[in-house]
Amino acid sequence: MNPVRNIYTIAKIFIVCALMYLLWPYIHNVIGMLIVAFFITTILLPTVDWLEGKFKNRILAVFTIMIVVIALFFAFFAIFVYEVGGETKNISQQYLNKDIIDSAAKSYENLLQNMPPAVSKIISSFFDKKTITSKLNAFAQNIVSQILNVLGQFYKLIFNFIMTLIFTVMLLAGYHNFKKSLVSLVGNSRFELFLRMSYQIEQQISKYLRGQMKAAARIAFLTIIFLLLLNLLWSANVKMVFFLGIIAGLASLIPIIGIFIGMLPAIIIALIFNLQNPAAASSFFFIPHIVIIYIIIYHLDKTVLSPVLVSKKIGLHPLLVLIALILGANLWGPMGILLAVPITGVIKVIVNESVWFLRKSKEFAQNREKLI
Amino acid sequence: MKNPIWENLFRNWNQSEEKQTLNTLKNIPIFYNLQTAEIKEVKKLIHNRFYKKDEYIFQQNALGVGMYIVQKGKVNIQLEDKNNSKLVLAEMKEGDFFGEMTILDEKPRSAAAIATTDCSILGFFKPDLMSLLKRKPIIGSKILYNLTKIIAQRLQNTYAKLKAVQNEK
Numbered sequence: 001m002n003p004v005r006n007i008y009t010i011a012k013i014f015i016v017c018a019l020m021y022l023l024w025p026y027i028h029n030v031i032g033m034l035i036v037a038f039f040i041t042t043i044l045l046p047t048v049d050w051l052e053g054k055f056k057n058r059i060l061a062v063f064t065i066m067i068v069v070i071a072l073f074f075a076f077f078a079i080f081v082y083e084v085g086g087e088t089k090n091i092s093q094q095y096l097n098k099d100i101i102d103s104a105a106k107s108y109e110n111l112l113q114n115m116p117p118a119v120s121k122i123i124s125s126f127f128d129k130k131t132i133t134s135k136l137n138a139f140a141q142n143i144v145s146q147i148l149n150v151l152g153q154f155y156k157l158i159f160n161f162i163m164t165l166i167f168t169v170m171l172l173a174g175y176h177n178f179k180k181s182l183v184s185l186v187g188n189s190r191f192e193l194f195l196r197m198s199y200q201i202e203q204q205i206s207k208y209l210r211g212q213m214k215a216a217a218r219i220a221f222l223t224i225i226f227l228l229l230l231n232l233l234w235s236a237n238v239k240m241v242f243f244l245g246i247i248a249g250l251a252s253l254i255p256i257i258g259i260f261i262g263m264l265p266a267i268i269i270a271l272i273f274n275l276q277n278p279a280a281a282s283s284f285f286f287i288p289h290i291v292i293i294y295i296i297i298y299h300l301d302k303t304v305l306s307p308v309l310v311s312k313k314i315g316l317h318p319l320l321v322l323i324a325l326i327l328g329a330n331l332w333g334p335m336g337i338l339l340a341v342p343i344t345g346v347i348k349v350i351v352n353e354s355v356w357f358l359r360k361s362k363e364f365a366q367n368r369e370k371l372i
Numbered sequence: 373m374k375n376p377i378w379e380n381l382f383r384n385w386n387q388s389e390e391k392q393t394l395n396t397l398k399n400i401p402i403f404y405n406l407q408t409a410e411i412k413e414v415k416k417l418i419h420n421r422f423y424k425k426d427e428y429i430f431q432q433n434a435l436g437v438g439m440y441i442v443q444k445g446k447v448n449i450q451l452e453d454k455n456n457s458k459l460v461l462a463e464m465k466e467g468d469f470f471g472e473m474t475i476l477d478e479k480p481r482s483a484a485a486i487a488t489t490d491c492s493i494l495g496f497f498k499p500d501l502m503s504l505l506k507r508k509p510i511i512g513s514k515i516l517y518n519l520t521k522i523i524a525q526r527l528q529n530t531y532a533k534l535k536a537v538q539n540e541k
Contacts, residue, residue: 052507053509180416188421192430199437
């Protein structure tokens, strides 16, 4: 290869990287939204294409799908506002009442009594009754302001949601034209390979994401059933079961650590609603029950249901997944954690396709040489 | 000198070329029996490419995913061996098409295609046909039916040639 051309290529890559580095703080939000919109488009595209065949009108197909998606989102939002809003009022009222904090301190004492003496001695040396009471008081004072703070951040979330929705509608409506325009940017020598690769990526990612969404729905459903059973059989008093189910489903989209993220709100809610109940202390506030339920659900889905129902096209090494998660978290925070695995999957497809292409071409050339 | 990247990027701005593309497509056997509205749908998926003289459209052994139609210019289909000697198998001119079998079967190209003049080429590829089958199944089915007819015709020709060779023996 021409050395001048090599230098020119390296200089071009360097300039692009430098520009990206300089512009990143200003564009990372938009890029994040576009990537999310692309993934949503990939999930919805097969349904939109199918509906276009039925309605004979793409715009109508896109709007039908978007109305369903928005209705589902608002249903989730309504559950969230109804359950969290209602219970927050109760909790803040209860915790502002000193008697409740005293009864929580009593529950803590009961809990220590139920433990083996050696363990309770160690725990009480770290957290004595006075510390617990003062911590709960501070928590009670801050809880309302904390919730208001979280709700204050909500406008940003709504803005991002609306923008992502607009990007998704545009991408869905003009997907095939966008793709064609993108292909026209690729040079003649590589465009056939690019076309094949983009088709493979689209297929793989679509299958992967649809599989993930189905798995999330299964986990949400199982969590709701198991938590309702826990309430019914052990009178566990775990509130906001539907909300916890949806959170568990969404958290399951995050590999490896998803189970803990999904479990945490359930444990917190079990603690909050059982602290005033000294009888619950004997069952350790149902925390072991919740941990076992979540482990059973996740393992049931990941080891039994998913391998049967979802073809694992994107098999990534756990170490690679962890590295991708850390990088994703550093770049885009919680959204980065969600997107890390699909993006790594895209990179894997590109590498696999390139290797396959080179190997097949080589094999074919060797076979032809033998024939000649 | 024309730059292929810019030529490919701004190709769709030329209205007269749009009409020419439609006319070219109407005369291609795999698009026979398609109505004008259906041809227009196919045209949305067709990739217009510009190639300079002596530029490869595809190389021998390169993996193929679709067919090409010569809209303007001339293309040579040629076999190349290790010693770089070339054997021209066919010369393609305006309205001719090649590589249509790779729409059904993604295999490496058995010969190379090279532009012998500045060329305007239309490309129709397997992913586009798959998308068409999902979104416009009637058009997709017509194209598949035409492809089947072409294959059947070629099978008949091969059979006739084999028979002729057998008779000569």
